[in-house]
Amino acid sequence: MPKIILEFSDDEQAEAREAMAAPELAAALAEIDSLCRTWIKHVDITADERARLQMIRDTVPEIVREG
Numbered sequence: 001m002p003k004i005i006l007e008f009s010d011d012e013q014a015e016a017r018e019a020m021a022a023p024e025l026a027a028a029l030a031e032i033d034s035l036c037r038t039w040i041k042h043v044d045i046t047a048d049e050r051a052r053l054q055m056i057r058d059t060v061p062e063i064v065r066e067g
Contacts, residue, residue, distance in 0.1 A: 026064050033060040 008016045018025070036053040039045065045053075 029060050029064045033057055033065055 006016070036057045040050055040053050040057075
């Protein structure tokens with residue numbers, strides 16, 4: 001079986017770990033978006049709370065919401 005070895009400099013390692021964790025990060029953001037959407041639509045909350053939740057949803061990248 002072929003192997004690929006990637007080497008990163010010390011200053012690139014954090015970015016490489018983030019890139020490799022992208023699927024898990026996207027899933028977490030999708031879950032946050034879904035929870036906020038559910039609270040906005042189905043929970044009796046104030047207008048301020050609704051606005052805050054919508055602000056959180058607006059920070060979730062569109063690509064995550066599109067799936």
